[in-house]
Amino acid sequence: MSGERIRVMLVDDQPLFSAGLKMILRSQPDLEFVGEAGNGEDACLLATETAPDVILMDIRMPRMDGITATRRILAGETQGVRIIVLTTIQHDEAVVRAIQAGASGFLTKDATPEFLLATIRTVHSGHAVMAPSAANELLRDYTTPRAGNESVLEGLTAREKEVFLLAASGRANGEIAAELFLGEATVKTHVANVLGKLSLKSRIQLVSFAYEHGLLQANTGN
Known part of the structure; x- marks a missing residue:
């Protein structure tokens, strides 16, 4: 499996930008460019047809935006796909909604080719590309929390709840x-168990989940 190339799909409605990305992707021996779409509707169909490992998804597009497309693709039959959303500005409310829809992270469109490629490989390996501490700032600014309600954590053990709250507040595994x-290694196992029990795909989504349910305000003072 380690010798297989990472299958990458591109979704963007700007032809010139897309052309540049395709050149970068096709230049890499460990990446396979499997197709492109110019809107969210076509992206959903193409994802089913090509079964990509990673999708680079623009947020703002005609016919169907990238957030809706992200949600539909991740809820569909394409197994194991990870989505990186593309945005023109970093501090963007739409990025928060994309994370809540299941995106594994985001890239600004002025990112360097080296960072783009590193992000694709990192996401494919199952890791987040946005530090939880950075996610905290973005989510704090753009999330309207519900009333703090710890009942959503009832399925977690006491230790898992502790790990959840520390991870959600931006602590790295070593700090936890x-x-x-x-x-x-034990912390890593606890984090994996928490994600599984809460049906979350990444630590970024874990941070989002905590903000949405008012758990950080109630427990950490953030």
Whole structure:
């Protein structure tokens, strides 16, 4: 499996920008460019046809925006696909909605080719491309939390709740391990269990979940 190329699909309605991205993607021996779409509707169809590993998804497009397309693709039959949304500005409310829809992270359109390629490979390996601490700032500014309600965490053990709140507040695994006197491997296992129990795809979504349910305000003072 490690020798297989990463299948990448592109969704953007700007031909010149798309042409540049395709050149970059096709220049990499470990990447396979499998197709492009210019709007969200076509993206949903193309994702089913090509089964990409990673999709670069513009947010603002005609016919169907990238947020709606992200939600539909991740709810569909394409297994294991990860989506990176593309935006012109970093501090963008639409990025928050894309994360809430299931995106694994985002890139600004002025990112360097090197950062673009590193992001694709990082996301494909199952890691987030936006630090939880950065996600905190964005989500704090653009999320309207519901009333704090810890009932959504009832399926977690007491230790998992502790790990959840620390991870949601932006702590890295090493920091959580030091604070709870645990090994980093144990923290990593707890985080994976929390994501599974809450049906979340990434730590970024974990941060979003905490803000949406008012759990950070209620428990960490953020």
